[in-house]
Amino acid sequence: MQSLTGFLILGAEAEATGVAWGDMATLLFTFIILLVLLRIFAWGPLMNVMKERQDHISNEIDTAEKNRQDAERMSSEAQEELKKTRQEAHQIIEDAKQTAKEQEQDIITAARTEGERIKESARQEIETEKEKAIQALQDQVASLSVRIASKVIEKELSEQDQEKLINEYVKEVGEGR
Template identity: 70%
Template sequence: MHLFTTNLALNAGAGFLVGDMIFSLVMFIILLALLRKFAWGPLMNMMKEREDHIANEIDTAEKNRQDAERMTKEAQEELKNARQDAQTIIEDAKKAGKEQQQEIVEQARAESERIKESARQDIENEKEKAIQALQDKVASLSVHIASKVIEKELTEQDQEKLINEYIQELGEER
């Protein structure tokens, strides 16, 4: 009997433990089912949403990086074109400046030649006028001297005196 009582005591002690264990196991399974239904599903959904959100952010960041690279390349190309355009404009301006300089120099030379020619013509005209005036004076003086000579017979001294008087008159008229 002792064996039976020991066995019963062990079973009772073990039964209590086995029952507690079975109860704990059932409760754990129920708790797992509840956790799975109410916590694990939403947690996994939240993790999936977070994963999707991060993937979208990575995709957006990659797209933005590619756009930035493209825009950088376009900006560099536009800057290169702008520099080429600026260089072309500078070269054209230099060329136009040189052409304008040559035109100005040619115009100045032409104007200078025109002024010189005009001055030569003016000098020539004045010279001809002076010669004409001198010829008129000489003719007038010759006629005047001739009329005086005809009026009287002059000695050599009188002729010299008369010539000197007319030369003096001529000098006073100037």
């Protein structure tokens, strides 16, 4: 069994009495050279590729985290802007309601003032028309009175006498009011 183990371990048939140190040294030297060559030609570039991959993944994670934070910030800003816009819209509606109430009161006040002005104008016009009617009536009464008086007296009055009688009668009627 010993010979089988020696053969498997060293890769050559070992003598039962001794170890093949030369073969072992050759194998060890070859193994070390292989390790150095692997280190120079394979391990370094492999580690560089792994480092680049790690850096790339790290950058992607950082970028994704930054994008997530930016998205959260933008979402928060959009929510704030939406909230502010809603408040402004509500304020505009409230201002419009208040303005409408004020305009309603202004219109009502203006209508009342106009109504009062129209009523006062009508009163003045009625008073003026009343004065004109009284004056016309006085003129007619005076004229009729003079005619009646002249027929009663059966004489013609002169124009001056007639005017004097009219003025006296108008004064009496005016004072009688």
